[in-house]
Amino acid sequence: MHNTDPNAAAAVADPVIEVEGLAKEYRVFDKPEGLAASVRALFHRTSRAVEAVKGVDLVVGRGEFVALLGPNGAGKTTLLKLLSGIITPTRGTARVLGHVPWERADDFRRRFALVMGQRNQLWWDLPAAESFRLHQEIYRIDPARFEKTRNALVDMLDVRRLILQPVRELSLGERMKLELVAALLHEPEVLFLDEPTIGLDVVAQHTIHEFLRDVQRRRRMTVVLTTHYMKDVAALCERVVVITRGDVLYDGSLAEIVDRFTTHKIVTLDFDEAPERALIERFGFPCEFRGPQVVLRIDRSRIADVLPEVLAAAGIRDVSVEDVPLEEIVAELFRSDTRAHAAAEAGS
Amino acid sequence: MSGGFEAIRPPGRLQGLRTWWTMLKISLEERLVYRGDFVLGTLMRFLPIVTQVFLWTAVFSATNRGDIAGYSRNDIVAYYLLTMLTRAFSSMPGLATSIARSVRDGSVKKFLIQPVDYVSFLLAARVAHKLVYYAVAVVPFGAVFLLCRGYFPPPPPDATTIAAFLLSLALSFLLGFFMEATLGMLGFWFMEVSSIVFGYMLVQYLLSGHMFPIDLLAGVPTGLAGVSLADVVHWLPFEYTAYFSAAVWLGKVQGTQLAWSLGIEAAWVVVMAVACRVAWRRGTRRYSAFGG
Numbered sequence: 172m173h174n175t176d177p178n179a180a181a182a183v184a185d186p187v188i189e190v191e192g193l194a195k196e197y198r199v200f201d202k203p204e205g206l207a208a209s210v211r212a213l214f215h216r217t218s219r220a221v222e223a224v225k226g227v228d229l230v231v232g233r234g235e236f237v238a239l240l241g242p243n244g245a246g247k248t249t250l251l252k253l254l255s256g257i258i259t260p261t262r263g264t265a266r267v268l269g270h271v272p273w274e275r276a277d278d279f280r281r282r283f284a285l286v287m288g289q290r291n292q293l294w295w296d297l298p299a300a301e302s303f304r305l306h307q308e309i310y311r312i313d314p315a316r317f318e319k320t321r322n323a324l325v326d327m328l329d330v331r332r333l334i335l336q337p338v339r340e341l342s343l344g345e346r347m348k349l350e351l352v353a354a355l356l357h358e359p360e361v362l363f364l365d366e367p368t369i370g371l372d373v374v375a376q377h378t379i380h381e382f383l384r385d386v387q388r389r390r391r392m393t394v395v396l397t398t399h400y401m402k403d404v405a406a407l408c409e410r411v412v413v414i415t416r417g418d419v420l421y422d423g424s425l426a427e428i429v430d431r432f433t434t435h436k437i438v439t440l441d442f443d444e445a446p447e448r449a450l451i452e453r454f455g456f457p458c459e460f461r462g463p464q465v466v467l468r469i470d471r472s473r474i475a476d477v478l479p480e481v482l483a484a485a486g487i488r489d490v491s492v493e494d495v496p497l498e499e500i501v502a503e504l505f506r507s508d509t510r511a512h513a514a515a516e517a518g519s
Numbered sequence: 520m521s522g523g524f525e526a527i528r529p530p531g532r533l534q535g536l537r538t539w540w541t542m543l544k545i546s547l548e549e550r551l552v553y554r555g556d557f558v559l560g561t562l563m564r565f566l567p568i569v570t571q572v573f574l575w576t577a578v579f580s581a582t583n584r585g586d587i588a589g590y591s592r593n594d595i596v597a598y599y600l601l602t603m604l605t606r607a608f609s610s611m612p613g614l615a616t617s618i619a620r621s622v623r624d625g626s627v628k629k630f631l632i633q634p635v636d637y638v639s640f641l642l643a644a645r646v647a648h649k650l651v652y653y654a655v656a657v658v659p660f661g662a663v664f665l666l667c668r669g670y671f672p673p674p675p676p677d678a679t680t681i682a683a684f685l686l687s688l689a690l691s692f693l694l695g696f697f698m699e700a701t702l703g704m705l706g707f708w709f710m711e712v713s714s715i716v717f718g719y720m721l722v723q724y725l726l727s728g729h730m731f732p733i734d735l736l737a738g739v740p741t742g743l744a745g746v747s748l749a750d751v752v753h754w755l756p757f758e759y760t761a762y763f764s765a766a767v768w769l770g771k772v773q774g775t776q777l778a779w780s781l782g783i784e785a786a787w788v789v790v791m792a793v794a795c796r797v798a799w800r801r802g803t804r805r806y807s808a809f810g811g
Contacts, residue, residue, distance in 0.1 A: 255632055256631065259807040281634050297548055301545050
């Protein structure tokens with residue numbers, strides 16, 4: 172199911188991120204159980220290598236908005252850390268804006284930003300306005316331009332009244348909005364977002380989606396985002412890269428993922444009153460009865476033939492035909508990979 | 520190209536200094552959030568000196584001698600007051616542990632991602648910390664020195680001595696900063712540095728002159744002919760964080776010896792600044808390779 176095209180580099184116009192065979196191995200020390208074993212471990216520690224990212228190839232062009240998906244521990248955050256230069260790889264190469272990220276050149280660092288949903292970059296005890304001022308200095312932003320950018324960003328997120336309040340007094344959602352403003356003041360060409368909407372309510376998530384989409388389009392910024400919320404992906408990303416166990420499992424458009432990995436449609440029928448089960452079950456599709464409502468999963472290949480027949484059933488008040496939710500598709504994708512992996516392990 | 524480039528001004532000659540100034544101002548504001556804690560902390564510092572004075576009064580009355588290692592009873596009180604002043608410059612409470620914490624909890628990442636130097640940033644924050652401290656401490660310090668002016672030897676020091684004294688204070692700040700910052704950088708190698716810091720504090724307490732004037736070690740042999748423990752300590756960095764400035768004010772170090780000592784102090788500042796930088800480089804390299 173490897174979907175990475177080796178010639179992808181040529182296909183992407185104006186590549187901003189170019190990654191080839193990138194791998195990161197961590198050495199973890201086993202902590203043995205029990206006191207005696209712990210004492211022995213003082214003198215002799217056993218360690219093993221864990222490959223968090225193994226040979227990732229990826230090319231991202233300017234202005235793309237890419238989602239990195241994968242189960243916990245798949246290597247998404249490790250990949251973002253490699254791309255932002257926090258860690259050095261075990262092997263492989265990466266170039267972001269023409270720079271090797273882990274060389275951490277100031278010229279590179281002035282042109283990108285990383286926002287982590289679970290980490291603060293603002294000064295905790297001071298109003299965000301002070302952190303913004305510091306960013307103006309360290310990123311060397313022209314004062315007039317700084318003023319303009321800051322005002323535009325705080326107005327887009329409607330947080331102007333919050334910037335003079337100490338950050339520690341703000342809610343998680345408010346803090347996240349201000350983190351985003353801080354990260355975008357220097358107008359980065361590349362933005363890495365690590366679970367930016369984690370723990371936020373629906374309204375805040377929605378505001379942040381609108382904001383990111385707007386800023387990204389306006390600036391033609393390249394954005395790579397990791398998330399567990401499919402709402403983020405559906406709202407923002409055209410391209411999806413699925414990573415499992417440190418490897419790229421799928422790289423393609425969001426529309427294609429839905430197309431390739433869904434075998435059926437979800438048909439919801441509303442009746443005046445609860446229908447007879449046999450009436451629905453005779454079609455032979457998996458179905459679920461919820462009082463006057465019935466949910467059917469019908470094979471995509473057969474939907475055109477079957478639907479008229481289904482609709483002919485007496486007493487139908489309303490009908491809807493939908494794709495399988497994205498969550499389900501992705502969960503299935505992760506699961507099928509785990510099964511394939513287990514099968515391969517058993518076979519070898 | 521997107522707007523990113525136009526937004527960046529070419530680095531002016533003073534850009535680095537301006538960034539530093541901004542860091543200083545913001546750190547000042549941050550420190551002022553905790554001014555109440557400062558006032559209390561400052562007053563608490565005067566307590567140990569009272570016990571020291573009682574102890575030495577007892578020592579003097581027991582020995583019935585006019586002076587010990589060249590210090591009269593009054594000199595000893597003046598000495599302790601002066602070391603307290605020096606330590607207000609050289610001590611760096613919480614610096615090493617906060618650096619180690621930033622490594623452990625990952626907040627040090629910010630300094631890998633953003634175009635800002637961690638050591639300069641820490642220095643700005645510490646200068647701010649000290650400035651706020653002095654602003655609070657000037658009143659109690661002034662009062663104590665005024666009340667205790669009788670303990671100081673009568674002829675006030677000349678201009679050269681005062682200049683050397685001030686220079687030694689400034690250097691002691693830098694020395695204390697770079698020693699503790701280097702210690703904190705060990706957090707890249709060890710999960711917990713508090714026991715290392717404790718060991719350092721102990722050595723520091725004994726050899727800096729904080730506990731007793733280093734002159735007391737002049738009679739302690741080292742095994743080498745004609746070399747006392749005090750001679751060895753003069754070549755170590757510790758005494759420059761407490762004893763030295765006090766000794767300069769009291770006129771115990773003069774002439775070429777004074778120039779030499781200032782030279783040794785300045786050399787240690789350079790050595791520790793380089794050590795700190797090297798530890799940061801190696802530490803971040805290790806962090807990038809193993810942790811993150």
